[in-house]
Amino acid sequence: MSEQVLEQQAQLYARLDAELGIDSHCDLGRFEHLVAMAEHSFAEFPDRPAFSSLGHTLSYRDLDRLSRQFAGWVQHCTDLEPGDRIAVQMPNLIQYPVVTLGAMRAGLVIVNTNPLYSEREIAHQFNDAEVKALVVQANVAQTAAKVLPRTGVKYTIVTELADLHSPFKRFLINNVAKHVKKMVPPFDIPGAIPLNDALKAGTDRPLLPVQTARDDLALLQYTGGTTGVAKGAMLSHGNVVANVLQVDNMLETQPLDRDHSVTVQPLPVYHIYAFMTAMYSMLNGAHMVFIPNPRDLPSVVKTLRDYKPDIFCGLNTLFMGLCNNEAFRALDFSNLKLTLSGGMALTHAAAERWQEITGCPVSEGYGLTETSPVVSMNPGNRIVIGSIGLPLPGTLVKVVDDDGNALPPEQPGELCVKGPQVMQGYWQRADETAKVMDAEGYFRTGDIAKIREDGFIQIVDRKKDMIVVSGFNVYPNELEDVLYEHPDVLECAAVGVPDETSGEVIKMYVVSKSGKLTAEEVREFCRRSLTAYKVPKLVEFRSELPKTNVGKILRRELRDGEA
Template identity: 80%
Template structure:
């Protein structure tokens, strides 16, 4: 079967499912225009909730306008400057992110759990000039800011946008009773509420932004593990929100505003896109600050009775093992979306058994804003990643770039309006993954099935996925090689029913006396917790190629 006939198969199946092969991805010129549509059409509708407090779309308009005006009139930041946002799922996140975009700045999402080393690299690589950070995680940032170009820091506490009394109680309990805010010192930092107050005295000036204007730097290891910023334009993000909206219309929810419980972190591109989707149809996004706190996830589902839930395999398993969760009323739940890591048949079947709602698995990458494909609501095929979203071309290539027919596995390549502009200040790396035709090489091995659905077969790269987070062996090994007693090391992913994969580190010790706990403790000093190896095995030597390259795949396949 030729490439043309493969594309015809995909188009035919999309038509049978009622999915348009193309949608008007230029409906909005930029993310700001999409937000302004929501402000006008859904002004009094609930937009975002966290910790028991809700902002309407009108509130979001007013508050983000104030923050944008503060950036424009109370700092010397210019359109195009980068601002890092480092916080968990709080209603402050959409306020500051939209405010920054309305002021013409470029948002750099930063994981709140990052170590000092990771923060410093990201801030310096992106040239970050401003930071909005949640107080609970500000200590690491405070320690590295003097070694970065950050000029302005805004600090927010958990309940800053709540009513005064509730704000006082929640923030004081978090700080003094639960001891959730480690001490930190950031000279010149301002509070978010002070910035909003100052911004209210100024007018937000509209900033012209085209579809190709840079909106975000979303950091990823790409195919090498060296953290680099995927340049996502306003056009990329708008296109993907509209592509997702089209496919979600195949689910039994219609085009009406939904109530979406989102426990996954909005600094991750998967959850970020669901927040943008809410701007298209006025959905209410319930943000859960800590998905590991299952009680808070269960409470959000109980209290808000969502029509849509976003999760991943790890979370589905944990919730279904929770007795309180299993007793909830799920009659309102119509859509469950899965992404970020492979969905197992067992987890999907158990979720549907408990909730009565099937799980629709999708696939995407940071570099594709992120959604490439998803299972439509009217035909969910477990074990597949569904069909391409509208305006998206996919093809399967072998190592020589030859296009492969249906049912033949090769590297999945993607072309569409959601594909990134490239890697920030890394044209050589960009050229390695985006070809002359505009196809992005994903590094994943997949096939187009005879039924027109896509299926991931394997990963070409050595990336490890832990609970939906990408972990790159090069980074872990670079850290561990700094230990004076490590001669050689190699990190691989080992299948795990709970987290999808766990990290196993193979180590050759110079002295023969190094212990597994010493290896893990050394890694903890420089790596986020989910990147710390769970398993450590010592060997006398590691398998290598003829030229001396360590064979990770051999370690992974024959541990």
């Protein structure tokens, strides 16, 4: 029965692809690795704008030259070798593609690091990945400086906001940030190298050939997986290249002018969703405009006004915030052809409001860090609101019951994914990898979904315990592990509570030993070890927490009580 269901599903998707003009047999091996894809764009589109931020633009020729200089510094001024890990910790700045592409040209593996990470989170990631080099923005270097002595990092490169601007603008923007706005706390990192010094040192250095294979690691992208401590998803060059080409193929169904495409990207490029869209933009010689702080809605509106994009990337929280902004509603949206949504569930209200104001429908997709990230998306010629669309070309999906049997249409079960974008596994965690990969090579997402009669996929429920705050995954085990270190905490459990602004907020249930612990004391204790969005907004004290007969705390019972 299970094989019959999969065969019927395969026939359905073949028919849908034919109807919608999706080439399910597209060449996913067009490029051997990300460097080859980037160098293709450098050669094909040298004079087109590539990336912009804070009012300055790099062309593809600039990106080629600067990333080559960074690779030159790596190869000739350090003892870093291909395969070594380099952490990149910065928001959406044009320095990001320069550093990441330069590092990959030298054969290094990128470890994307959230600039908002706490000392504890940085230390875990750097030590787990055995990071040997770090590129960090000066604004957040103070936290990294406290951690570095406890890691194996040998080289630290520091960049300021406007390092790649013209000399006058660089001086003006960097000094205003440092001395007027006080955005750069003092820090001390012995031997730290300014980014521009590294680029200068790499000038005119020959780029030594690196033999990069499809299966070589490109990224260690950290995620909680389905639960627990953050793990590094091993994404190969082949994984990411395949996903870029899969998305490119699916976007053939959208009304885009590939030769004059402008994308505004407010989502953080260290997140795999935004990283992949940056690679997609490069593939087509497009222009991507970074927004360093998407919470600054006036800057988002100004960027949209100045650049008039035809592609906008966002998520439900941002769509709602912008739609409630008077200046946004007054913009000219005549160029906007595609709005992409991912990272959290898209609500009907947000989709309808966005289309009403902009005239552009929202195309929702679905993905995970472990799938590089995109699994499915709505094609431009058939958008079904409330669904995550159709599987990308070359991607197999199935919905299974608790025994692993494939389920027929309309029956909910765990969504499983197989395809060239699925990760190689979790870094140095074979046991965790075995928990999420089945014998046939399917990745078990932990999400409950159903495949509708029309073939579109619909998420029914999220991973059982994961909390999504403004598109960021938060894992209860991590929060509870931190709070259990408090001497007055006997028991605790974290759950997500629905919130109109951020999708969910974190609520922590606590049993205090003394009965005197306060909510603010709980939050303050969490702030010492956790990024701001992981700090519980709500705290409720109880005399005991619900448990199974073997003593496991029942988060679901607590969560259901909030419904």
